[in-house]
Amino acid sequence: xxxxxxxxxxxxxxxxxxxxxxxxxxxxxxxxxxxxxxxxxxxxxxxxxxxxxxxxxxxxxxxxxxxxxxxxxxxxxxxxxxxxxxxxxxxxxxxxxxxxxxxxxxxxxxxxxxxxxxxxxxxxxxxxxxxxxxxxxxxxxxxxxxxxxxxxxxxxxxxxxxxxxxxxxxxxxxxxxxxxxxxxxxxxxxxxxxxxxxxxxxxxxxxxxxxxxxxxxxxxxxxxxxxxxxxxxxxxxxxxxxxxxxxxxxxxxxxxxxxxxxxxxxxxxxxxxxxxxxxxxxxxxxxxxxxxxxxxxxxxxxxxxxxxxxxxxxxxxxxxxxxxxxxxxxxxxx
Ligand code: BTN
Numbered sequence: 001x002x003x004x005x006x007x008x009x010x011x012x013x014x015x016x017x018x019x020x021x022x023x024x025x026x027x028x029x030x031x032x033x034x035x036x037x038x039x040x041x042x043x044x045x046x047x048x049x050x051x052x053x054x055x056x057x058x059x060x061x062x063x064x065x066x067x068x069x070x071x072x073x074x075x076x077x078x079x080x081x082x083x084x085x086x087x088x089x090x091x092x093x094x095x096x097x098x099x100x101x102x103x104x105x106x107x108x109x110x111x112x113x114x115x116x117x118x119x120x121x122x123x124x125x126x127x128x129x130x131x132x133x134x135x136x137x138x139x140x141x142x143x144x145x146x147x148x149x150x151x152x153x154x155x156x157x158x159x160x161x162x163x164x165x166x167x168x169x170x171x172x173x174x175x176x177x178x179x180x181x182x183x184x185x186x187x188x189x190x191x192x193x194x195x196x197x198x199x200x201x202x203x204x205x206x207x208x209x210x211x212x213x214x215x216x217x218x219x220x221x222x223x224x225x226x227x228x229x230x231x232x233x234x235x236x237x238x239x240x241x242x243x244x245x246x247x248x249x250x251x252x253x254x255x256x257x258x259x260x261x262x263x264x265x266x267x268x269x270x271x272x273x274x275x276x277x278x279x280x281x282x283x284x285x286x287x288x289x290x291x292x293x294x295x296x297x298x299x300x301x302x303x304x305x306x307x308x309x310x311x312x313x314x315x316x317x318x319x320x321x322x323x324x325x326x327x328x329x330x331x332x333x334x
Contacts, residue, residue, distance in 0.1 A: 026061070030062075051073060052069025072118055095119065107146055117143070118142070127197060133217050134231060140217065145214050152207055166258035167258045173254075185310070216255065238251075287303065287304075292330075
């Protein structure tokens with residue numbers, strides 16, 4: 001109860017400060033909104049400063065927010081979600097095994113979907129193809145969204161590809177200096193290095209998709225020099241790409257909007273562009289020679305977009321196109 005009240009107070013203070021970005025907000029106004037004394041406000045602002053907020057205080061004028069924390073903050077995320085075009089309840093866990101696993105648990109506890117689980121650290125972050133997802137940096141985002149579509153699964157077969165497109169577009173506005181791309185099928189890249197990966201898990205009934213959990217890990221404000229040795233040459237972060245921090249809580253709200261946009265477009269069959277056309281300008285592989293495993297056979301070819309089914313098209317030396325439908329592809333070394 002005490003903790004809930006303090007989160008509520010933090011939200012009220014942050015809302016007052018963020019709604020007046022260029023102005024000072026007086027201590028008496030904050031005290032009135034919270035129903036506490038002015039000295040009590042001082043203590044609450046100190047607590048926010050300890051959490052990474054920089055708040056300027058000027059005698060006879062009041063307070064102004066000058067910097068947001070580089071890590072997720074539940075009250076700040078709530079502020080940005082209130083403005084977002086996505087009716088998704090976002091729950092925050094400082095540490096969790098896996099946000100995908102927590103989403104599944106929350107469903108069994110009876111939580112109403114859609115909802116999101118956001119975390120600053122995963123102890124058992126999962127990647128695709130049974131891999132581990134490095135999840136120790138609190139400057140990054142670990143996020144899952146659970147939907148209960150109850151529709152035939154075919155309607156959502158391209159959901160992860162569409163989510164990749166809408167998320168890549170949304171993140172691009174935060175990194176004006178560099179081009180963000182998608183590496184087929186579910187990775188986000190910049191300059192040949194991966195900064196985000198997606199993992200979708202679904203539960204099916206006879207011919208209906210009961211629940212779908214879309215998980216994404218995005219390296220946001222971390223410094224790749226702090227990554228484990230084996231990731232340093234292949235991974236990056238938006239901070240490294242951009243040369244400055246991104247507003248992680250605002251970015252999270254935009255990513256949730258993008259996921260919601262992709263989901264709605266798929267379930268209502270209302271995608272306004274064709275998948276190959278939307279994909280083409282974002283693809284990191286087009287024109288490059290890549291190798292894919294098809295069963296036990298390795299095939300190589302020049303990547304040439306995706307088809308309407310989402311398969312990656314490889315052009316062979318004889319001009320024929322081979323569709324790659326699953327798995328991972330690697331760039332062929334010269
Ligand atoms: C990959 O590229 O292999 C996919 C990585 C997916 C990682 C995210 S982090 C949030 C969610 N929870 C998990 O355990 N995994 C996904």
